[in-house]
Amino acid sequence: MNEKLKSIVDEIYNEMKKGQIPKVELKSRNKDNIVFDNLSGVWKYGNNTVKRYASKTNSAKSILKMLYIIDFIDEMEQDLKTSTLREMYYISEGWGLGKFESQDESDMMTEDLEVMTTLLREEMRLRPEESGASVIGNLTLKEMNRKGEWKEINCRDDVGDAGYTIPYNVEPEKIQFVSEDVDFVLAIETGGMFDRLVENRFDEKMRSLLVHIKGQPSRSTKRLINRLNKELHIPVVVFTDGDPWSFRIFASIAYGAIKTAHISDILATPNSEFVGITASDIVRYELPTDKLSDKDIEALHAELEDPRFNTPFWKGEIETMLNLGKKAEQQALAKYGLNFVTDTYLPEKLKEIGII
Amino acid sequence: MNEKLKSIVDEIYNEMKKGQIPKVELKSRNKDNIVFDNLSGVWKYGNNTVKRYASKTNSAKSILKMLYIIDFIDEMEQDLKTSTLREMYYISEGWGLGKFESQDESDMMTEDLEVMTTLLREEMRLRPEESGASVIGNLTLKEMNRKGEWKEINCRDDVGDAGYTIPYNVEPEKIQFVSEDVDFVLAIETGGMFDRLVENRFDEKMRSLLVHIKGQPSRSTKRLINRLNKELHIPVVVFTDGDPWSFRIFASIAYGAIKTAHISDILATPNSEFVGITASDIVRYELPTDKLSDKDIEALHAELEDPRFNTPFWKGEIETMLNLGKKAEQQALAKYGLNFVTDTYLPEKLKEIGII
Numbered sequence: 001m002n003e004k005l006k007s008i009v010d011e012i013y014n015e016m017k018k019g020q021i022p023k024v025e026l027k028s029r030n031k032d033n034i035v036f037d038n039l040s041g042v043w044k045y046g047n048n049t050v051k052r053y054a055s056k057t058n059s060a061k062s063i064l065k066m067l068y069i070i071d072f073i074d075e076m077e078q079d080l081k082t083s084t085l086r087e088m089y090y091i092s093e094g095w096g097l098g099k100f101e102s103q104d105e106s107d108m109m110t111e112d113l114e115v116m117t118t119l120l121r122e123e124m125r126l127r128p129e130e131s132g133a134s135v136i137g138n139l140t141l142k143e144m145n146r147k148g149e150w151k152e153i154n155c156r157d158d159v160g161d162a163g164y165t166i167p168y169n170v171e172p173e174k175i176q177f178v179s180e181d182v183d184f185v186l187a188i189e190t191g192g193m194f195d196r197l198v199e200n201r202f203d204e205k206m207r208s209l210l211v212h213i214k215g216q217p218s219r220s221t222k223r224l225i226n227r228l229n230k231e232l233h234i235p236v237v238v239f240t241d242g243d244p245w246s247f248r249i250f251a252s253i254a255y256g257a258i259k260t261a262h263i264s265d266i267l268a269t270p271n272s273e274f275v276g277i278t279a280s281d282i283v284r285y286e287l288p289t290d291k292l293s294d295k296d297i298e299a300l301h302a303e304l305e306d307p308r309f310n311t312p313f314w315k316g317e318i319e320t321m322l323n324l325g326k327k328a329e330q331q332a333l334a335k336y337g338l339n340f341v342t343d344t345y346l347p348e349k350l351k352e353i354g355i356i
Numbered sequence: 357m358n359e360k361l362k363s364i365v366d367e368i369y370n371e372m373k374k375g376q377i378p379k380v381e382l383k384s385r386n387k388d389n390i391v392f393d394n395l396s397g398v399w400k401y402g403n404n405t406v407k408r409y410a411s412k413t414n415s416a417k418s419i420l421k422m423l424y425i426i427d428f429i430d431e432m433e434q435d436l437k438t439s440t441l442r443e444m445y446y447i448s449e450g451w452g453l454g455k456f457e458s459q460d461e462s463d464m465m466t467e468d469l470e471v472m473t474t475l476l477r478e479e480m481r482l483r484p485e486e487s488g489a490s491v492i493g494n495l496t497l498k499e500m501n502r503k504g505e506w507k508e509i510n511c512r513d514d515v516g517d518a519g520y521t522i523p524y525n526v527e528p529e530k531i532q533f534v535s536e537d538v539d540f541v542l543a544i545e546t547g548g549m550f551d552r553l554v555e556n557r558f559d560e561k562m563r564s565l566l567v568h569i570k571g572q573p574s575r576s577t578k579r580l581i582n583r584l585n586k587e588l589h590i591p592v593v594v595f596t597d598g599d600p601w602s603f604r605i606f607a608s609i610a611y612g613a614i615k616t617a618h619i620s621d622i623l624a625t626p627n628s629e630f631v632g633i634t635a636s637d638i639v640r641y642e643l644p645t646d647k648l649s650d651k652d653i654e655a656l657h658a659e660l661e662d663p664r665f666n667t668p669f670w671k672g673e674i675e676t677m678l679n680l681g682k683k684a685e686q687q688a689l690a691k692y693g694l695n696f697v698t699d700t701y702l703p704e705k706l707k708e709i710g711i712i
Binding site: 093127132151192214 | 432435437438439440442443444446447449450483485486487488490499501502503507509514515516517518519520521522523524546547548551552554555557570644685687688689690691692693694
């Protein structure tokens with residue numbers, strides 16, 4: 001069993017043996033205890049902790065459920081299995097008093113275990129159903145497949161035009177980088193634009209690794225981008241639609257989220273750059289636009305208060321968008337033809353932010 | 357240029373040359389002209405046609421837009437490009453009077469061209485943004501990649517655990533089957549269940565080709581299943597959640613949809629089998645359930661009127677579900693552990709429907 005998980009069990013066991021009331025202790029997940037760390041540029045936990053004593057029925061039940069989960073993880077480890085969070089919720093039907101009331105409860109407890117152990121839930125063999133990013137470009141990696149063998153894959157030459165799909169777990173025990181020959185990672189929001197850049201062979205022409213993040217990126221997608229940046233020192237550039245929700249996609253890749261503050265270090269990539277679509281691009285390239293909805297406007301105002309957007313660049317772009325009252329999609333660049341994005345827009349913008 | 361597209365242009369040209377008012381003629385897309393063909397088990401068009409004469413401003417504009425599209429397709433053919441439907445809508449910004457009012461209009465006209473030519477829009481180089489199915493199993497195919505080279509891929513040995521992702525176009529000019537060694541195709545609704553069967557190596561143990569259809573399947577997914585069944589004679593089995601929306605997923609794979617009645621022959625697979633989750637399974641396996649919502653109940657009642665469900669099996673299952681007032685997910689089978697679905701449920705059910 002994983003040492004960190006074992007130490008939780010050991011502590012409870014020892015307390016009971018000594019006749020003490022068993023407890024678990026973890027960092028407080030209260031919002032007051034989650035702060036934006038300006039130095040590292042990500043959300044982090046403070047030092048407040050909470051203790052849950054088995055002297056109350058609810059806490060006792062919650063400790064029991066946690067022990068059931070740890071036992072389940074141990075069982076999966078022996079059988080080389082993994083489980084979706086949903087499957088674990090259903091499996092708890094057989095856990096008597098340990099049965100979860102709802103998947104929200106079991107998901108929350110999985111996060112508690114992450115906070116306590118600093119292990120990713122994926123390392124604990126628990127995973128969401130989200131599908132991972134598609135990747136195309138000259139990166140060779142090896143994946144530990146379900147048969148327990150390392151399989152080497154070049155993400156440009158060994159795949160079809162839909163690219164290589166990353167698995168739910170991209171930790172080194174599952175994915176290792178073998179070699180690469182790219183100058184930057186381009187994380188792309190929409191499938192239409194990803195396919196456009198693939199068809200236009202932007203990965204080859206601009207020596208880039210194209211990553212289709214499929215809207216709000218999954219944890220494994222963010223983790224892959226983090227590893228590419230941290231281990232291989234490849235700069236990361238994010239390319240999204242031009243609207244408040246897409247700005248949040250950038251923020252979540254660069255600075256992480258409150259919900260995952262305990263694992264910001266391994267999920268966020270604070271030196272990511274944003275290439276567009278910006279509000280200034282809408283004006284500069286006279287892009288076809290849609291009117292901002294009331295929800296869009298509300299989201300932009302919320303972003304003005306969000307510490308992740310507290311820079312002159314972002315404040316300027318958000319205010320420009322509010323003044324314009326307009327948003328635009330990545331694919332709006334097609335106004336100037338199918339090659340405009342790869343021949344003109346991206347080279348111009350990437351030069352401006354110093355990537356090429 | 358494609359012959360079928362050229363003949364549309366030729367006809368308009370000849371009419372104008374003869375001093376006649378140019379027109380286009382296509383099968384009526386009125387619902388009255390779309391009938392469920394009990395013999396072939398799919399939706400089909402009747403023989404009513406409509407003519408659009410350029411003597412009315414609206415029809416003249418619509419003919420102009422159609423000519424712009426055909427010209428755009430021809431251009432893409434020469435440049436070896438494709439375009440998303442969204443990109444074409446934006447590109448029409450530069451078409452003067454040919455500019456589309458909305459993407460609904462350009463999408464509709466693309467369908468008109470499909471009805472007139474019996475070409476798929478994918479063959480006309482126009483595609484949606486939907487991502488295609490993931491496939492795992494012992495099927496070797498070759499894909500014509502963006503460089504114009506055939507790339508051979510075995511969907512079990514040459515891919516990671518996330519499988520091979522099919523491209524937007526699976527016509528023989530893009531995808532050809534090389535060899536296979538599987539007894540049936542299992543089309544799976546949810547990612548969680550697909551991953552479960554992959555991890556449990558159901559493809560190897562039961563000689564099956566696992567296809568993750570990702571909810572309501574895209575056209576390319578349905579077309580791939582159709583080709584596997586028609587060309588390679590592999591039986592198709594559909595495995596979904598047990599609720600009215602999942603029943604519709606089965607119906608759309610097996611019998612097609614009204615919207616795509618003009619291409620039922622190449623999208624639908626009428627001899628597909630449904631393995632579950634059925635309402636009877638909920639009772640038989642005592643599965644964890646959720647209560648049917650008002651919308652669920654409404655959908656089930658609509659299905660009782662739908663010709664695609666006009667069989668004793670479906671009428672029985674729909675009525676059982678209404679009587680139970682319950683629905684269940686595929687993953688609810690995890691109540692009995694992670695191996696129950698592959699060791700017990702699927703073998704039992706597949707035997708009953710005569711697949712194994």
